[in-house]
Each structure stands twice: as C-alpha cells, then as structure tokens.
Amino acid sequence: MTAALRASGLTARAADGTVLVDGVDLTLEAGTVLVVTGPSGAGKSTLGLALLGECATGSGLAGSVRVGDTELLGLDPAALRRARAGRVGHLPQHPGVVLDPVRRTGPVLDELAAAVHGRGRAHRAARAAAVAAALERAGLDAEPGLARRFGHQLSGGQQQRMALAQTLVTGPDVVVLDEPTTGLDPVTTDAVVDRLAALARTGTALVLLTHDLDTARRLGAGTPSSGVLVLDGGRVTRRGPAAELLGPAPPVHRPDDRPGGPPVLEVTGLGVRTPAGVPLLSEVDLTVERGGHLAVVGPSGAGKTTLGRALAGLTPSTGEILVDGCGVQDRRAVQYVHQDSRTAFLDHRPVLDQVARPAVLLRGHSPAEAAEAARALLGRLGVDPEAAARRPDGLSGGQLQRAAAARALLAGPSVLVADEVTAALDAEHRRLLLAELHRARREDGVALVLISHDPAMVVAADQVLTLVDGRAATATRGPGADVDSAPRRVSPVR
Incomplete structure (x- = not known):
C-alpha cells in the first residue's frame, strides 16, 4: 500500500x-x-x-x-x-x-x-x-x-x-x-x-x-x-x-496570594462599535487593583480582543477608562501584547532591538542599558541571546510570544493587557512566563488583564470577567474561576 x-x-x-x-x-x-x-x-x-x-x-x-x-x-x-x-x-x-x-x-x-x-x-x-x-x-x-x-x-x-x-x-x-x-x-x-x-x-x-x-x-x-x-x-x-x-494531564495549581492594593484600572460603560454602527462591546464595567489579575474569558467572537484593544487605546471606544484615577495619556501606562505575536514585530529589525526599544522611548534608558535589560528579561523567559539577535522570521512562534511579552514589560506599564499570551508555549516556557508576570505583579504592582482560554492563566486570576456577545455575562471574584464554568452561547456540535 x-x-x-x-x-x-x-x-x-x-x-x-x-x-x-x-x-x-x-x-x-x-x-x-x-x-x-x-x-x-x-x-x-x-x-x-x-x-x-x-x-x-x-x-x-x-x-x-x-x-x-x-x-x-x-x-x-x-x-x-x-x-x-x-x-x-x-x-x-x-x-x-x-x-x-x-x-x-x-x-x-x-x-x-x-x-x-x-x-x-x-x-x-x-x-x-x-x-x-x-x-x-x-x-x-x-x-x-x-x-x-x-x-x-x-x-x-x-x-x-x-x-x-x-x-x-x-x-x-x-x-x-x-x-x-x-x-x-x-x-x-x-x-x-x-x-x-x-x-x-x-x-x-x-x-x-x-x-x-x-x-x-x-x-x-x-x-x-x-x-x-x-x-x-x-x-x-x-x-x-x-x-x-x-501520559495523563497534570493538575492545575491555584496560587495563594491575592492583591490588596488600590484600584489602578477603572472602566465604566465601555462600548465599541464598527464604522457601520454594529455594537461589538456594550456597557462593560471592570476594576483591577494594583497587582491584580483579571482573566477575560468567553467563546470565540465574544469581544475579548476588542476589549483588550480598547483598554490599550488601539480601538476607538465610548465610556470611561481611568488608570490611577486619570485618563490614559501616558503611552507607557497601558501596554498591549497582541494575540498574533509574529505580526507585532517589524520584519527587518532584530528582535532584541525591538524588545529593548520601549525602555529607550518610554523610560529614558540608554540603548546599552535597554539592551542589557532586554537580554536579562528574555533570558528569564527562556529566549537565548543568539535567537533574540535574529530577525522575527528566525524565531519560533513561542519565542516571539515571549519576546512580545518582554517588550511590553520593559515599557514599565501600570496595566498589562495580553491576548492569549501563552497560546504558543510549551509547559516549561508557560511556567517561566507566568512566573515573570507574577513577579511584575508582586514587585512592580502591575495590574494584569489577561485574555485566555488557558486554565493555568484563569485559575491564577483573582477575578474573571466572562464576555458573551460583547456583554459582560458574569464577573467572578475570589480564587480563579475555572475557564469551563463560563456561560456560553455556542451552537452544539453534531
């Protein structure tokens, strides 16, 4: 045959x-x-x-x-x-x-x-x-x-x-x-x-x-x-x-620490419409404390990415978005990690240069200081210097995903919005990235808004926002809710 x-x-x-x-x-x-x-x-x-x-x-x-x-x-x-x-x-x-x-x-x-x-x-x-x-x-x-x-x-x-x-x-x-x-x-x-x-x-x-x-x-x-x-x-x-x-699936562990800081991100009545007036998001409210972790879940097409882009100012929206009580004017205040990390990098420049650049533009670091910080952070995320020195087409999807997260963190944001930031990662590199995000919360007070279907990301959250058809169906506080508990309006598969 x-x-x-x-x-x-x-x-x-x-x-x-x-x-x-x-x-x-x-x-x-x-x-x-x-x-x-x-x-x-x-x-x-x-x-x-x-x-x-x-x-x-x-x-x-x-x-x-x-x-x-x-x-x-x-x-x-x-x-x-x-x-x-x-x-x-x-x-x-x-x-x-x-x-x-x-x-x-x-x-x-x-x-x-x-x-x-x-x-x-x-x-x-x-x-x-x-x-x-x-x-x-x-x-x-x-x-x-x-x-x-x-x-x-x-x-x-x-x-x-x-x-x-x-x-x-x-x-x-x-x-x-x-x-x-x-x-x-x-x-x-x-x-x-x-x-x-x-x-x-x-x-x-x-x-x-x-x-x-x-x-x-x-x-x-x-x-x-x-x-x-x-x-x-x-x-x-x-x-x-x-x-x-x-082998069998490993257990998912829930963290013990929870934030107790003041609100850093406050959103009221957030709405987004297409140019033709079709609503993509309607009347979304949310609050994330300093060092907090909000997981955004829901079925495909529910508006999760639209929400993330609106929070980062990448999509025109109505309603009010406050960071530390003020409107978002500082470019470094809210950083966004795109779902498709490959399209988020310029093709012709080494990845290390692009990861380091926000530290120069937004934090006043010298190019040498920024490059050193970028190498150190990428190293903690398991991206070796030889790989980081290449252009984007020389890195795997998982390496680019970690590099995109590193670039956002090096900007020193108050709020980090990340869309499926572990989607291309194996178990070990997922662990390294989660550890780095946890460090940013604990040491720098970064508030995380993570859009994810990854149970390890969702159970680590201190609150879970479930979107359905552009609206907040549920908002759960306390130990991270299970991703599968989110209500869905999805046609059954037959």
Missing part, C-alpha cells in the same frame, strides 16, 4: 548552516494521526513546512518528501503547487497570514475549491458543496455570515477556523496543522478536535504540530492509530504510541 506521505533523511538548514531539522524519517498511512511535539524552538513549524516541500527564505532542504509517488523536494514553486493541489493541505501557526486582507472569505473558499472541482457555472454546485463541507468540518457552519466578512473582521478564533476551512476545502489526503487550536475557547477546541478525529476516520492523514498536550491527548484518544514524535533541537528524541508518550 502506498503511503499518503513519506519523508526520509529530511533535513533543513538555515542560511548560516545551522541545522534546524536533522534527518527526520516518517511514514503516514491514510487515516494516521502523527502528533509532533517538543519545546518552543524545537523545529516543529520548520518540519511542518519541510513536509510541504517548503522552507523559510534563505534556508535549504535535503532528503526526500514523497506524496504518493511524487517527490516534492526540488520542484519549482508552480510545480510544487500543482503536486500538492488536492493532496496536501497546511494550516499555519498564524492564521492571519493566509487570509487575504482585501477579499471576503467566501469567494476565496470558492476559488480554492475551483482548483479541484473546476470553474464556471457547470461546477458551481460541486464547489458550493466543497465549501459547505469545509466550513462544517472547521466548525463554522453555524456562522454563515462569516463568509461575507474580510479576514481582519474575524476574531482570532474565527480566523483560526476560517484558515482551517481554507485548508480542508480541496479535500486533501494529508493535512499539516500547526497549533490548530491556538486562541480557541474550550467549546470550539472540543469541536475542532472532534472534527479532526472524524476527518482521520474518513482516511485523511494528519500531522499535528503542537505544544498543547491536552489537545494531543484528546485527538489521540479519538484516533487509535495516532503516534507521537518528540523533537528537540531539530532531532527526533522519542517516538511511539500516543498513550505511552503523552
């Missing part, structure tokens, strides 16, 4: 000769699920691209990748696209990069379907059926209006699912998924995992690149043919059945 995908001796090297992926061998049969895991920077995303016959600019590939009887390595871009059409799909770690900013999502899906089902009126029904099936598999069938929106009009979770729909619309035999549940609420995550498991049961081979072992466990339980490959430093360090390598 011909394998759906086979790689042998697959190696990726950076322009300077650094080995990013080192001699990986793997075989995927139809319906197989391969979970690729490992620490941030281990080479998971690089391996995912290499399995598509692609690599980052300036890098090179060696070895072999075969889809059916077709060798992918060495093909020119046009031939590579033809070889993969309808056979191999890819969901990147940052879905925003694959959504066309100037086109509505529905016509894009139709065009992708045309590559397999044909163009023109005669094939319209086949294309429509393929689009409907892709939206259903991605969990978007209950939200038909999204197909009329542009990518930037979707929430982070909706972008993730729309990118997944684009991946599935051609009906590929193999799908490479890089962190497919990043930024999704628990209900939607469950739905996507269920649908991926169903996809595997119909014969599609899946490669799941993830640090999220809980998602990997659930997908592994739903697909008995699943296996695990563990990467570290680009090399395969372990491989075997999912049940043996993933």
Whole structure:
C-alpha cells in the first residue's frame, strides 16, 4: 500500500548552516494521526513546512518528501503547487497570514475549491458543496455570515477556523496543522478536535504540530492509530504510541496570594462599535487593583480582543477608562501584547532591538542599558541571546510570544493587557512566563488583564470577567474561576 506521505533523511538548514531539522524519517498511512511535539524552538513549524516541500527564505532542504509517488523536494514553486493541489493541505501557526486582507472569505473558499472541482457555472454546485463541507468540518457552519466578512473582521478564533476551512476545502489526503487550536475557547477546541478525529476516520492523514498536550491527548484518544514524535533541537528524541508518550494531564495549581492594593484600572460603560454602527462591546464595567489579575474569558467572537484593544487605546471606544484615577495619556501606562505575536514585530529589525526599544522611548534608558535589560528579561523567559539577535522570521512562534511579552514589560506599564499570551508555549516556557508576570505583579504592582482560554492563566486570576456577545455575562471574584464554568452561547456540535 502506498503511503499518503513519506519523508526520509529530511533535513533543513538555515542560511548560516545551522541545522534546524536533522534527518527526520516518517511514514503516514491514510487515516494516521502523527502528533509532533517538543519545546518552543524545537523545529516543529520548520518540519511542518519541510513536509510541504517548503522552507523559510534563505534556508535549504535535503532528503526526500514523497506524496504518493511524487517527490516534492526540488520542484519549482508552480510545480510544487500543482503536486500538492488536492493532496496536501497546511494550516499555519498564524492564521492571519493566509487570509487575504482585501477579499471576503467566501469567494476565496470558492476559488480554492475551483482548483479541484473546476470553474464556471457547470461546477458551481460541486464547489458550493466543497465549501459547505469545509466550513462544517472547521466548525463554522453555524456562522454563515462569516463568509461575507474580510479576514481582519474575524476574531482570532474565527480566523483560526476560517484558515482551517481554507485548508480542508480541496479535500486533501494529508493535512499539516500547526497549533490548530491556538486562541480557541474550550467549546470550539472540543469541536475542532472532534472534527479532526472524524476527518482521520474518513482516511485523511494528519500531522499535528503542537505544544498543547491536552489537545494531543484528546485527538489521540479519538484516533487509535495516532503516534507521537518528540523533537528537540531539530532531532527526533522519542517516538511511539500516543498513550505511552503523552501520559495523563497534570493538575492545575491555584496560587495563594491575592492583591490588596488600590484600584489602578477603572472602566465604566465601555462600548465599541464598527464604522457601520454594529455594537461589538456594550456597557462593560471592570476594576483591577494594583497587582491584580483579571482573566477575560468567553467563546470565540465574544469581544475579548476588542476589549483588550480598547483598554490599550488601539480601538476607538465610548465610556470611561481611568488608570490611577486619570485618563490614559501616558503611552507607557497601558501596554498591549497582541494575540498574533509574529505580526507585532517589524520584519527587518532584530528582535532584541525591538524588545529593548520601549525602555529607550518610554523610560529614558540608554540603548546599552535597554539592551542589557532586554537580554536579562528574555533570558528569564527562556529566549537565548543568539535567537533574540535574529530577525522575527528566525524565531519560533513561542519565542516571539515571549519576546512580545518582554517588550511590553520593559515599557514599565501600570496595566498589562495580553491576548492569549501563552497560546504558543510549551509547559516549561508557560511556567517561566507566568512566573515573570507574577513577579511584575508582586514587585512592580502591575495590574494584569489577561485574555485566555488557558486554565493555568484563569485559575491564577483573582477575578474573571466572562464576555458573551460583547456583554459582560458574569464577573467572578475570589480564587480563579475555572475557564469551563463560563456561560456560553455556542451552537452544539453534531
């Protein structure tokens, strides 16, 4: 039986000769699920691209990748696209990069379907059926209006699912998924995992690149043919059945300390509308004490990112936002960490320079002092100096996420607003970032507003704000509420 995908001796090297992926061998049969895991920077995303016959600019590939009887390595871009059409799909770690900013999502899906089902009126029904099936598999069938929106009009979770729909619309035999549940609420995550498991049961081979072992466990339980490959430093360090390598889920611990300081962030009647007047947020009130931690939860599309951007002054809003009793005028008072950390960095400048820059602009540090502080903070977060000296495309998603958090902290804010700041992190680097955020609260009195579906982030909060359809459904104080206790208005998955 011909394998759906086979790689042998697959190696990726950076322009300077650094080995990013080192001699990986793997075989995927139809319906197989391969979970690729490992620490941030281990080479998971690089391996995912290499399995598509692609690599980052300036890098090179060696070895072999075969889809059916077709060798992918060495093909020119046009031939590579033809070889993969309808056979191999890819969901990147940052879905925003694959959504066309100037086109509505529905016509894009139709065009992708045309590559397999044909163009023109005669094939319209086949294309429509393929689009409907892709939206259903991605969990978007209950939200038909999204197909009329542009990518930037979707929430982070909706972008993730729309990118997944684009991946599935051609009906590929193999799908490479890089962190497919990043930024999704628990209900939607469950739905996507269920649908991926169903996809595997119909014969599609899946490669799941993830640090999220809980998602990997659930997908592994739903697909008995699943296996695990563990990467570290680009090399395969372990491989075997999912049940043996993933193990049980660890317990989530709640911190004992709670803030007792005065209010630092006070928000009254916060509202946000689109240019057409459609309400995105309505009458949101919240208060966060100095050193406090507010977790913002809710289903995808509830308005969480809109709230975060409004608090940081990045989105026009109505109502009142006070920091230390005054309107927000100091640029350093409220710092915001974007959900998509890759788009938050300039492509042409080293990451270390960009992390250090706020300390120069907003705190009066000299460039040398700022660079030293940036290196120290990045080191505590597990980002080594060699990686930080590269441009953004030379870092993994998890490294960029920690760098984005470090940049915001170096500005010396009174309030830090962070959107899914642990979404791309493995367990150890999540622990390092949580420890640094806890230190900022305890020693510097920073008030945290963290938008997250990560239980470790939510249970650490001293209050939880649940948004549903742009309104505050509940506000809970006391020991962090469980993320799954949040009320939701989400259509059931069937």
